[in-house]
Amino acid sequence: MIGQDIIDRFRVILGDKGVITDASDIAPWLTDWRGRFHGHAAAILQPDSTEQVARTVALAAKIGVPLVPQGGNTSMVGGATPPPDGSALILSLRRMNRIRSLRAEDNLAICEAGVILANLHDAADQAGRRFPLSLGAKGSATIGGLISTNAGGTQVLRHGTMRALVDGVEAVLPDGGIFDGLDALKKDNRGYDVRQLLIGAEGTLGIITAASLRLVPAIAARAVGWAGVQSPADALALLRHAEAHLGNSVEGFEVIADDGLGHVLSHIPGTRCPIQTRTPWHVLIEVDHDSDRRPGPVERLESALADALEQGIIMDAAIAANEAQAEAFWRIRESLSEAERAQGPALQYDVSVPVARMPAFMTDAAAAAQRAFPGTTASSFGHLGDGNVHFHVRAPVGTTDGPAWIAAQGPAINAFVHDAVVAAGGSISAEHGIGQMKRAELGRLSSPARLTALRAIKAAFDPHGIMNPDKLIPRPDEG
Template sequence: MLRDPHAETSSTSTADAFLSGLREIVGPQGVVTEAADLERYERDWRGNFPGRARAVVRPSTTGQVAAVVRLCAAERVPVVPQGGNTGLAGGSSPDESGREVVLSLTRMNRVRSVSLEDHAMIVEAGCILQNVQEEAARHNRLFPLSLAAEGSATIGGNLASNAGGEQVLRYGNARDLTLGLEVVLPDGRIWNGLSPLRKDNTGYDLKHLFIGSEGTLGVITAASLKLFPLPRQQATAWLGLDTPQQAIDVLVLLRETLGDCVTSFELIGSKTLEQVLAHIVNTRAPLTEATPWSVLVEVSEAARDAQLAERFEAALGDAFERGLVRDVMIAQSSEQAHALWHIRDHVPEAQRRDGPSIKHDLSVPISQIPRFIEETGAALEAAFPGIRLITFGHVGDGNLHYNQSKPAGQSDADFRAQIERVHEIVHEQVAKMSGSISAEHGIGRLKQDALMHYKDPVALDLMTRVKRAFDPDTLFNPGRMLPADKK
């Protein structure tokens, strides 16, 4: 079959015109097309979904975002919004088609305002989470969203995935920390919903459609965020326990005794701790005697005269007297507290260094956590003798990171061949306990099949209708969360 050179030239001219249009909007430095420069935008954090972008566009204003989106809509070019590209579900990297434009928000990194009276701040979507925390602290306020990737994750991505993190127990997840949003819609219109109002009953609360939508309904360009009083007192402890049920009992006791002062409550299995001690430098076991389970607990209080340390120590003494705790180490300095959190925050890195792993970010009712761990562990060990269960997570809100590492002596290929069966066992247990297959990392491409299998059919239908209403041409993050051909 002979090629038509005129058609080829026309196609090239159209492509050149599209890229020229993008450069006119954001400037020459705002469009990335060279292969070497594209690479860091084209791979997800875990490397499971490498892709190829037509271009990366880096706007610096909301107006530029809107103009880019309008041009892409006119040319029917799919758009993949991207923040810090730290997502774990393959939802913010391009596919392999070479058609998709990555819309990177990292140049939109200004703090627009801070209001101490409103306890609110307005920040652009490309602000690094850690910078948002530090800006709040400069005003003697706390922005409590905290997670391991906070040094590179952006607030827009945090909101698009409804991130959770280590302080959800007290402050809630990203959805609970958001007062308003500014969003560019798939047709290029801008919705300005940035008001810091705490109460507004004038119809649907639209921001909640975009939070957790993983860029499938619109591009979050700015957010109005809740601030809190900066804690004046804080205490951290590492507890050694025998069972997950003891952890739940301790949590109940602490919340009954200290109320909302309980900020974080992290469950860590013995094999999980062993991996960290083996692979992460400058770590050591917090307790002299190893225990099957550990809990890292942190309490905080903004009041000056709360006597938090004394109340915390008394509550832990009560737990010890009741036989709920085998051993306790209370941090005596901020350095010791940091060392304890260093262990928890490096669990994912330790597992990566240990070798291939199978990961699950799930939630079940808090009361069902001990049963889930026992029954799912037994099912996995029966099916795959020697499999190592790496269990940790924010058990105070029901969120477990329930991962598996390969048995000693097994090849990487043989272990990877078991992935689908492992997922099936875990997800069936989650469904049996009325849980969720994704607690805080989102669906992306990684969990789309599982979503379609386990999500209520009515809920899927409603989600599809919402997607169709906002993005009828399926140009925003197509094939993420919902299948691209879902009409």
Template structure:
């Protein structure tokens, strides 16, 4: 890798024109820091192609001159995976101008969307055709399709529809040699060896630049029912999840949990929020159903919640009376990270363990943390239905939180991740590895997995020009 010379930069400028090339600090600076403000970098220029062919031309030129590229979508990632390093030698490759929904096949229930399409805009485009893209998350107003594919994003509907990898029927991408992989056809059977679609999904831009994806759609649900439930523990929440899954089945799309401490932080810091229940409970569950028959959905949900109340499994529940009230419930859940930032620094872990073991992990890990770091507080919230919990560790009260995190954060994370691996889990459930977890992955993950990852990287990107310093270095 080398710093691009003025003549090389001039070649990129000539290729892309003023709309696609800039070295203006005012243009670049907002994209040089990650969403959390944890990582800051520099870039020789920002490149904003408008077509797949322009991306391919960029890659060929970069390869010819040994210049590294850092692909970026909405810059809403959580692990610094789209932030260039501090050398100023890398080029930031923004896909935001590639923002067309190329086609929607209503009969086949597929859509082809370019990498720069914002998730919320894609939701609207699908709904206009009577369809729905069943993946959503708190950052839907900025997250882009390319970024979601490249990180194999999850969200709140994974319980029923799976992660991004399950929803990607085809991919178009530019590979490190500058060739275009045209794999957009939504083939249900394709046995031509390694599945490049799955390989590129979750690769974090280290193996190719995703330029478009063919995405699976489902019918737009005419009925949406959301319930907020008060209960005592994650173990009770898991029992409720199993009960609802058995009784309701495919209509159960979301099952989130959060402790009272998270709810209280949201109520303190997020304007125009209120608690859904009249009393406080140690834990809360947020459940969502989607279906076609309103009367049937209502009857099943109400019957199961009444039975759970009668059996002492839950303490209280309220069902949203409108879409507006459902949105209010989800706003409480989606605002936890924002509220937590207002509370002060925390060490954040996006982890997964087998669903049946999650309550045990949530109970055991704070005790292990407290034994090693007296006074720390652990908060667990998120997608119990798919075994993905956001496990955040806050410093002891009455200390300099930022200084404490700087001193102990690495050791805290190592303890948490070792515990996760003991439970048969993963140190990254839905946000990727990026640069934040690169070293801990190298330290703790299976040697066989790491060797395979490095082998794939060397085979496709031998010069190491695609998003260097991320995932596996």
């Protein structure tokens, strides 16, 4: 446990506003978003500048106090939850919430780590630009967390993950030194790319304090459509058909199993199926134009879907008649995780496989899991264009003690699903990171060369192990 004398040393740096010690104020930040991991911390440290972060980290390094960086606490893998023994302090970046600059002419925004994604969206919109990354937790997820996990979301098909959208970073390294890499250089060959090492490192190599982020022109017009298909293979055929007809104006392409849609309709008030026919699988597609060229996106999408219907690729389709309807279509997709939680206990997997293998994986892995674990049901949804599958295995109907079922069946189901992913040439983490939930599996399934590289990088940056302990990097007994 960390005593009051140590907390007071941080208070000298951060002031009274920068240190939270009230147990009731700390409590909401000790549990991960899914409620699976629970930790303890004697205090939350809240710096309001990069200089304060640097001084805080330098002191932590000097006295050997581990720090757990935290933004919106929306990690899906326990990546921002402190250890249960109280040996670490939470370092919250939420007070560092300033957009330092937003230059429409340069298509660039410089944001501090605590900026909430939705607030960046609003600021960019006011400048006639947009930041092309969105996800269900946009109202609470912060820029620092999104960079630290290399977040993806629903627009990766056209714009890529956070790696593709970050042009520069400012970070505090484990010794308290400030890495000033905010300049958005197109060419920089000064050796190892520290920026890229920090992106996706989950706070294990340093604390990201600010970033230069790439903006794109605002959407001038968009079309959002919903299509029913017989199988994920037909969904992939529709994607290739859409790419041929619509080019890079296809911004979103989501595939959803019908049972997932059913859960949303059952648990999310005000939702309804966008098409008249309930088909085995569904596709949500968005086409965006950043100019008023003709034909517009609605006409182009209508033509592409009509042709797909004639060819037998799709079974039914609808195009949103207005913005409210377009948002209603997207609300279904963004409510899938919430609806799955309401449906009952389940194990959720964020994985990726090569795009060409994704349709077979979605059907075959689900069928195999149900055979291997009688009484369970399995299905998936995902970003078909980038191979990201959100794969869920639900507890048998009537299961009343979800945590007990997960504790008893989770290890075997985890191994089964992850083995199937690796056999398909995929990754056990597509966009949520490793955190602590997948750390042991990363160790079990990674090659010795990968593990050696990960551990060597961690040791070089953080020799005393104070940066987000027990996250991402497998322990020696885990691989």
